[in-house]
Amino acid sequence: MQNSSKVNLQGGKTIGFVPTMGALHRGHMSLVRACREENDVAVVSIFVNPTQFDPSEDLDKYPSDLDGDMTKLEEAGVDTLFMPEEASVYPEGFQTSIEVKGLSEKLCGAFRPGHFDGVATVVAKLLNMVYPTRAYFGAKDYQQSLIIRRLAVDLDMPVEIAVLPTVREEDCLAMSSRNAYLSADERRAAQAIYRALANAADRVKEGKRDAAEINAFMRETLQKEPLITEVQYAGVYDPNTLDDVADIKSEVLLAVAAKLGDTRLIDNMLVKGA
Ligand code: PAF
16 A cells, blocks of 8 residues: 555546545445445545634544554555645645535534534545545535535536445444544443434334424433433434425435533434335
């Protein structure tokens, strides 16, 4: 595997790309596997992007395991690990920020101001640096993937954005680097997030159409857990615009963001009404 700080264009070959912030778990590795299988060249980046963390967030304690990551990527047959220096992503005088209006302000955007501008800007930069045929993202970060799809269309980026299903732990908690911050008790309490989503999804599939009822049910499930200290949002949303839905007629997004102490977790499910 080539360890590169700059990736060259590969004439005539398809290039698959998985951007990450490292501390690779099974969720990342499912993207890496698809990337390896579907392209001639497989590139993975590790770059902990400072501009998507706000000052109160966990940039300094963001998990890192470079040796472990490199072993996993070698074993997965990745061709290039791209680890740009912060100064090459944001050189002196850097002034540009990409804002995908509307989508970036909803759900997580309302609680993490500027976060999606940081994501959109770094993803645009990484796509321009690696110039992939396909780039892979996880559905756990549904809003992020919607924003990146919009960005790629709006900026005529010649890249296919692939969004792959959420990978879950054995107790159904969505894989996330942040799961490592949970105590054993918090880990048990966090299962309420999946429970809220899965039981709400069953209700939607059974034909319940009143979103207010589903929203109340999801909040109640989460708020019963004393270790869930804050429910930032929990409810039924339009899967394209992320707007609130009142009457469930077609496919909807069920989504949650909740905090257990300092750890903020998100999860979601797409579900079709009966
Ligand atoms: O999902 C992530 O890990 C990050 O937001 C990404 C896409 C690598 C951009 O920094």
